[in-house]
Amino acid sequence: MSDWKDDAPIYRQVQERVLAMILDGELKPGDALPSVRQLAVDYRINPLTVSRAYQELDEATLVEKRRGLGLYVREGARELLLAQERERFLREEWPALHRRIERLGLTVRDLWPEETARERHH
Amino acid sequence: MSDWKDDAPIYRQVQERVLAMILDGELKPGDALPSVRQLAVDYRINPLTVSRAYQELDEATLVEKRRGLGLYVREGARELLLAQERERFLREEWPALHRRIERLGLTVRDLWPEETARERHH
Amino acid sequence: MSDWKDDAPIYRQVQERVLAMILDGELKPGDALPSVRQLAVDYRINPLTVSRAYQELDEATLVEKRRGLGLYVREGARELLLAQERERFLREEWPALHRRIERLGLTVRDLWPEETARERHH
Amino acid sequence: MSDWKDDAPIYRQVQERVLAMILDGELKPGDALPSVRQLAVDYRINPLTVSRAYQELDEATLVEKRRGLGLYVREGARELLLAQERERFLREEWPALHRRIERLGLTVRDLWPEETARERHH
DNA sequence: GTGGTCTAGACCACC
DNA sequence: GTGGTCTAGACCACG
Numbered sequence: 001m002s003d004w005k006d007d008a009p010i011y012r013q014v015q016e017r018v019l020a021m022i023l024d025g026e027l028k029p030g031d032a033l034p035s036v037r038q039l040a041v042d043y044r045i046n047p048l049t050v051s052r053a054y055q056e057l058d059e060a061t062l063v064e065k066r067r068g069l070g071l072y073v074r075e076g077a078r079e080l081l082l083a084q085e086r087e088r089f090l091r092e093e094w095p096a097l098h099r100r101i102e103r104l105g106l107t108v109r110d111l112w113p114e115e116t117a118r119e120r121h122h
Numbered sequence: 123m124s125d126w127k128d129d130a131p132i133y134r135q136v137q138e139r140v141l142a143m144i145l146d147g148e149l150k151p152g153d154a155l156p157s158v159r160q161l162a163v164d165y166r167i168n169p170l171t172v173s174r175a176y177q178e179l180d181e182a183t184l185v186e187k188r189r190g191l192g193l194y195v196r197e198g199a200r201e202l203l204l205a206q207e208r209e210r211f212l213r214e215e216w217p218a219l220h221r222r223i224e225r226l227g228l229t230v231r232d233l234w235p236e237e238t239a240r241e242r243h244h
Numbered sequence: 245m246s247d248w249k250d251d252a253p254i255y256r257q258v259q260e261r262v263l264a265m266i267l268d269g270e271l272k273p274g275d276a277l278p279s280v281r282q283l284a285v286d287y288r289i290n291p292l293t294v295s296r297a298y299q300e301l302d303e304a305t306l307v308e309k310r311r312g313l314g315l316y317v318r319e320g321a322r323e324l325l326l327a328q329e330r331e332r333f334l335r336e337e338w339p340a341l342h343r344r345i346e347r348l349g350l351t352v353r354d355l356w357p358e359e360t361a362r363e364r365h366h
Numbered sequence: 367m368s369d370w371k372d373d374a375p376i377y378r379q380v381q382e383r384v385l386a387m388i389l390d391g392e393l394k395p396g397d398a399l400p401s402v403r404q405l406a407v408d409y410r411i412n413p414l415t416v417s418r419a420y421q422e423l424d425e426a427t428l429v430e431k432r433r434g435l436g437l438y439v440r441e442g443a444r445e446l447l448l449a450q451e452r453e454r455f456l457r458e459e460w461p462a463l464h465r466r467i468e469r470l471g472l473t474v475r476d477l478w479p480e481e482t483a484r485e486r487h488h
Numbered sequence: 489g490t491g492g493t494c495t496a497g498a499c500c501a502c503c
Numbered sequence: 504g505t506g507g508t509c510t511a512g513a514c515c516a517c518g
Binding site for chain 6: 401402403413414417420421431432433435436437
C-alpha cells in the first residue's frame with residue numbers, strides 16, 4: 001500500500017482517501033478515524049504527515065477531536081462535504097474544464113457514452 | 123494582467139495560454155509567438171519564466187525557432203496538439219474526474235444543461 | 245452537559261467550575277464536594293479525570309479529604325482563593341491582556357459600558 | 367532571542383509576533399515577511415516551525431505568497447486582522463473573562479487606574 | 489492508548 | 504534565493 005502519485009503531496013492524498021470514505025459511507029458519523037499512528041504504519045509514512053492531513057479535516061469541521069481518544073466523524077459530515085465540494089467544483093473547476101474539453105473537440109458522448117445513450121431513449 | 127492561480131506554476135500557466143491560442147486558431151501555422159520580452163513585460167513576470175514555458179513548446183515540436191527572429195507556430199501544430207491532448211486527457215485525467223463527479227452526485231445534466239437538452243430533441 | 249472547550253484540558257475545566265462555585269459561595273466551608281463518581285457520571289467523563297482535578301484542590305489546601313467520606317471545603321477557602329487568584333491575575337495575566345486590548349483599539353467603555361456610565365454620574 | 371513561554375506552541379508565538387507587527391504598522395501592505403529560513407535562524411528554531419506559523423497567515427488571507435519570492439502582507443491586512451480579532455475577543459473571550467474578573471472582586475478602577483481617573487473629570 | 493509539537497536534515501519546484 | 508514537503512525520532516499532555 002504505497003501507490004502515491006508523486007505530483008500531489010502525500011498528506012493531501014491521505015486526506016482524499018478519508019474524504020472518499022466519508023462520501024462513500026464507509027465512515028459514518030460517530031465512527032473513529034484510523035489513529036494517526038496506525039495509518040502511518042499502514043501506509044508506511046510519517047505520523048506527522050498523517051497528522052497534517054487530519055488537522056485540516058478538523059478545521060473543516062468534518063471531524064471532531066476527543067482528547068486522548070482520537071478523531072471522530074461529525075454528525076452531518078457527509079452532507080457538509082458533499083455540498084462544499086459540489087459548490088467548489090462547479091464554481092472553481094468546471095468552467096475551466098468545460099472550456100478545455102470544448103477546445104479539445106470532445107463532446108458529452110465521448111465522455112458519457114452510457115448516459116447519453118440512455119438519454120436518447122426518452 | 124496578473125491573475126495567476128497559485129497552485130500551478132506560472133510558466134505552465136503561460137504555456138496553457140499559448141496552447142489555448144493555438145487550439146482556438148488565434149495563432150496559426152507560420153504566426154510568430156509574442157516575444158519572450160514582450161510577454162514578460164505584459165504579464166509582469168520574469169523573462170526566464172517565459173523562456174521556460176516556450177522551451178517545452180519547442181521540444182514538443184509545436185513551434186520552431188528561427189534564429190534572430192523568434193518562435194513560429196509549426197505546420198500542423200493544432201492537429202498535433204489536439205490529438206495529443208485529447209488522448210492524454212481521456213487516458214490520464216478523465217477516469218479520476220469521472221469518478222469524482224459521480225461521487226459528488228453530479229450528473230451530465232448538471233454539467234451540460236444545453237447539450238443534454240439538445241439530445242432530448244433527437 | 246458536555247460543552248468542553250477543546251483548547252483547555254478537561255480536568256482543568258472541571259476545576260474551574262468547582263472554584264467558581266466556591267468563589268460564588270455556592271460551596272461554603274464544610275460543604276462536601278460532589279463525589280468523584282457522581283461528577284464523572286454527570287459530566288460523562290472519566291473518574292480519573294475528576295480525580296486529577298480534585299487532587300490539585302487538595303494540594304492548594306482549599307479542600308480537605310475525610311477518609312471514606314469525600315472532600316470538603318476548608319475554612320477560609322474562599323478568602324484564600326480570592327487573594328491567590330487576584331494576585332496571580334494582576335501579575336501574570338492582566339499586563340499582556342491589557343496590551344492586547346489596547347492594540348485591538350478597545351476601550352474601557354467597550355468592555356464596561358455600564359460601569360463607566362455610572363462613573364460619569366459622580 | 368529565545369524567550370518562549372513554554373505553555374503556548376512556538377509556532378503560535380511566532381505567529382503572534384508577526385500579527386503584532388502588522389497591527390503596530392511595522393509591517394505594511396506590500397512588505398515582505400522575514401523569510402522562513404531567516405526567521406528560523408534569528409529565533410533559533412526549525413524552519414518547519416516558522417513555516418507552519420506562516421501557513422495559517424496565508425490561509426487567513428492576511429498575507430500572499432509570491433512564488434519563489436516569499437510572503438507579502440496583503441492590502442488591508444491590518445484592518446481585516448483588527449476586525450477579526452476584535453470580534454473574536456468580544457464574543458469568545460471577554461464574556462468568560464468578565465465573569466472571572468467580577469468573581470475576583472476586581473473593578474474597572476483596579477485595572478484601568480488612569481482611564482477611570484480621566485473619566486471622573488468629565 | 490490518543491493527538492500535538494519540535495528538531496535536524498533532506499529534497500523538490502519555482503523565480 | 505523562496506516556500507513546500509517528507510522523514511526519523513523525540514517528548515509532551517491527556518484520558
